Amino acid sequence: MNIRLIICSLFICILAFSCYSDQEVLPLNKDIIEPSSRLVVVDTLSINVSTVVMDSITTSGKELLLAGIYNDPRLGKIISKSYFQVSFPRTTPQKHEIFDSISLIITYNGYSHGDTAQLVKLTINRLSEKLQLKEQTSFYNTSHLDYDQTSLGELVFYPRPSSKEKIAIGLNKEFGQEIFDYLKQSQDDEFKDDEFNNFFKGLVLVPDEMTGNSIIGYMVSDTSLLVKIYSHTVDNELENKEIILPLKNKNLQFNQISCDWSNNPVFANHRQKNEIPTSETGNVSFINAGLGMFTKISFPSMSRLIEFENCALVRAVLYIKPALGTNVELPDDANFAIYQTGKNNGLNILLIKSDGTAVQPVLKTDELYNEETWYSFDITDHMIAEFSDGYIDPGKALAVNFSSSFLANSLDQLLVGGTANKIIEPRLELLFLFYDLN
């Protein structure tokens, strides 16, 4: 009798739970279904590329000595001198102590720029001007202090930066004796340190302009950069002693980096606010960490894109390419940053990603043809913000530079291709989604 009921119940149960569906995805080979949206890449915006030489960059407090000369084939002779100061020692000579010798100890930090196979000559000179900040808050690549033209010592060597060895440079004995005597007399002086620096203002490493073609980096720390005085006593038996004059203030150590611009005189009387187009610099723009040069990229016809309707910017990527054959070693992509700049050519706003970290490029190298070697900056967030208010300020531009922590830390350089050569010119790739809300 109740078979009807049972079947009926079964049916209801199946019905209640029977919304099951499973379907594999079928790839269509013709567009029989029309998509309602289109993806369009716009990468033909006209671009202006130029070089900006910053009026100055801070080089003090970088904890790095950069000393040497380098004949840059594109720019001219780059000279880096390094200034520092040592402080009053912890121990001073005893009454009967006798001076032997004095040395400056420097230590390779591993960095070099140029040809280290060439002999290098450094001289150590005594500052005649006190190493101190006056009105400014730091020293710059353009800062200069007076020093005695007669050197206290010199080092002629084949640099071995990767060894990270210490190098002791013997200094003038008379100078050593003078320091030694000063220390002997000033044992109980309360203001001994300050007084001492009035007496011994500091040292500068000066490269010989005629020798060598490399700029070498040396470490800045209490144990790697110091002046050592060797002495002895002969009370009962001979006893050798050392007096260490450590580095005084890391924040006062700085590098003076300059270029004679002989190979590119257009930079000779540069001002930061006047960018120099690549047409005047051999279709190359410069990014140089030591000289404070960055590449400015502007898009004169960008405002045309505002007129697009029913579209959304999905992605924006800026590609910059190294000028072919000019960069044997490309700087690490993590060293770069991108900024918004304007008519003043300042590094106005650092571009950041949605997570708050700075936008960094990705380096892709094309070892076969070099044509697809580029640094790509994902500047989507920035461009979306630019487009969002419906107005593009024609004065705004982008600046590609070494990031602040790499600036003035090296002489690293990237030559960016200009617009005269289609293969190496920068490219802004904008991916737009055109949609249809119907």
Next chain:
Amino acid sequence: MISINKLKVLFKLYFKGIIFFAIIILPLKLHAQYSLNSTYSFFGIGDIKPALPIRSEAMGGASLASPSENYINNLNPASLSRFDSTSFIFTAGIEGYLSSFQSRNVIKSATDLNFNHIAFGFPVKKWWGAALGVSPLSRVGYNVTLSLPIEGTTNFFETKFSGSGGVTQYYMLNSIHPVKQLSLGINVSYLMGTIEHTELDKLSVFDYPDVTKTDTRYFRNFYYLFGLQFDQKIGKHRLSAGITFSPHQKLKIRHDVEILIPSVDTIRSEPDSRDNFEMPIAIGAGIAFNINSVFELAFDYGLEKWSDVENSFRRARLTDSYHYNFGVEFSPAEKLTRNYLREMKYRAGVYYQKNYIEMRGNEILDRGVTLGAGLPIGRGRSTLDIAIELGRLGTLNDGLVQETYGSLKLGFNFHDYWFIKRRFD
């Protein structure tokens, strides 16, 4: 100890509960859940394939001239007045599909198990029959990818299109027979459904999250269909004819589009943008010839004038759709016998249907064969109906998609008497 009688009362209560649940609750749940799998359901309101009683499904869909005797023939509302004036019917059906899709030389498959119909039929007067029910009218279900060019580059990206949903028909059939041979009927239904189309642009090749466009359309409106049936006994035989007609009608569409571009923006259409989907004039005609209550032959023809309506689809052209359905039913036993196989009914049919869209100049045809059986249950007129269908939709021409499908449909007709209490049990 619970007596047998009490148990029976409990069963009756239980059964009434089930019916209540089925009529009230299920349609709410079932609404917009179908996904018959067909690439062609991308267009309009999807594949229009009204759910038929399983008996008709087994007979190639031929149903227009058949009376509702112990099932509910929702295809022609005029059939309800043939209803036994002392009984009622509760009927429900499910269907399972297994399909394969071919586009050039790629073949993919799909399965689908779904609700087919629920209906409740009852006599109002001796000359007036009525039924309430719910069944899908159209269904959308597709899942395809397309490789599209990124304009301005030589690159391609993949877009995945998928769709689901459909339009459900909540119907009330009323039928009268003013004279013995003639029945008139009307189907007043409320069509309601949600269809969701999703377009997923896969931009991961650019290290970018995918862009998703979701297009949701809510369809609703009343829909009317008129029917007429004629029935004449010729000796031991019977000749029936049926005609249905529905005028040009409109479905209201509320339309919401949302484009989600991760970490950028969500773009939305104007809220509540409205539109219409036009349903064309549709006519259907069928004849059925019953020979000695042993054989029934049925033939249907239908035409829908889609070329006259204004709907516009991308990449597809509207074209008049038509269908031919032919079916036969064999009932070996005229009366109750002890032989169950003889008590069963055997059915078979064929159908040939032209879809209402035409693509790249190709007609989209749906054709197939059906087989089925009616299994009597218990001593009454309740049956379990089974239909098997094997069909093919579409073409491989011009990069189109051909679908080969098989389906199994089960329907249960619970038939009982309103007023007569059985004396012997």
